[in-house]
Amino acid sequence: MTDLDVIEGGTMTTVHRWTGRETRALRQALRMSIRDFSAHLGVAERTVSKWEAGQDGVRPRPEMQAALDTALVKAGTDVRDRFVAALHIGEALPPAGATRSDLGAIARQRVAAVRAAAGLTPDSFADVLASHLGWRPSAEAVLRWETSETPPGDVMLALEALGQGPVPPSSDGLAGLTAVYPSRSQLSARLPADQLLDGALDIRAVGLSLNMLCQDYADRRWNGLLQNGAQVRCLFLDPAGSAIQAREVEEGFAPGQLSALTKVNIETLFRVRDRLPADLRDSMGLATYDETLRFNIMLVDDLCVAQPYLTESRGVDSPAFVIHRDPRGRGLYPVFEQVFESQWQRGRRL
Known part of the structure; x- marks a missing residue:
């Protein structure tokens, strides 16, 4: 205390x-x-x-x-x-079955659940909060409180003033889903890499080239995360495999174009790992897999961002789903977590 x-x-x-x-x-x-x-x-x-x-x-x-x-x-x-x-x-005392490490996630879920129950956009929900706070948060702040930042105390009190009880269970039909974006570019505009990753302790990702992690997040930020105890596992589509060649055909890329990009991104994280002190290098795990590309999944602590790969559509143009972990193990988060862990077990370590 x-x-x-x-x-x-x-x-x-x-x-x-x-x-x-x-x-x-x-x-x-x-x-x-x-x-x-x-x-x-x-x-x-x-x-x-x-x-x-x-x-x-x-x-x-x-x-x-x-x-x-x-x-x-x-x-x-x-x-x-x-x-x-x-x-x-x-x-405050945590709810039954929760630990102190759950409290930040519970607070973020509370904001997301109240907004979802009201059926409001982040901007409209900011207006509702303003009537209780005496100041108006931005729509971007609302999204941060749902995804990456613990909401301020007065915001939590405002939620109580709105008459909301505990976080609704995942049986509300949303299963932890708190935001949907039509494309990755819109996701990145509202939830950039530094906002998503800064301060994270557990980062797991599987996809094609993992551009958001490799191109949008600076080496020095990676170094800071890993020095502060983060554990990272990144699983890339094998640049020398058959699955990436099939994806190049689907997306209309010239042969070898996606393979070259993926190699560059893998080398980027190799460089980050090689510059770490020897005792920290195992904290960044890298691997490849050669299977049909289905999802880009990022699991960052209690947050999951998932994108399906659609035929004849580039990954950057696919919708993105933001999902929170339910402390009770329900909802969509464990589904995508299992997809990652299964593919990681089958991957080839680098």
Whole structure:
């Protein structure tokens, strides 16, 4: 539990011991991205990501403890109120059968479930939240709270004010599905690689060339993730196999074009892995498979992004489905997880 100093009227001034949980709560209370928050404190983005990924197990250095206290003291009363609310949400008892590691996922699922139950677009749902919050979040913020960021405490309180109970079970017919995009380009615009991957601890992917992971995410970000304890497994379609040749014909590419792209992407992750300290290289697993291409699947902690491969249609033009893991093991997440694990077992390690 967080120890807080208070002054008359209950306004908090300092935190006795900052951990990753408190730094995340402060960033959310300030309504800053990881990039903006790191600039605000004068530290690297990966440092902030490391703090937040470590939660209670990570304590910033003494000079950063003082800097965080200063940032909190200088913040307005509304920011401090949001900070306290976010911490109280985090300290609430978990539902039966859940653990503390489930709480972030449960909060994200709550936002997604309430919006789905209301049948609202992210933009319309932002309007509804605004009537309770006194400020209007963006549609992009709503999507981040559903997919990659733990919602701020005042947002969780607003959901309660809307009269919603616990997260509906997957029997609601959505099975964990929280968003659908007509194409990968629209997915990337709303959920870019850095937003999806920053701070992740478990990344699994299977597909063709895995462009989002290899082309849209910088080597230094990969290095930061792996240095912070992430486990990564990437399964590419074999660039020398028959399945990729069949896909080139289906998509109308010249022979060898998809194979060449896939080789480049594999070499990109080879480079990332080879630059790691020797004791961390096993944390990035790479493999290939030579089977009919059916799905591009990315499993990032409690989030799954899945795309079917359609005949006579490029992968970038296929619809994308965003799915959350149900802590009870229901819904679509374990279905796609099983697809990945099965193909990984049959793959050829690189």
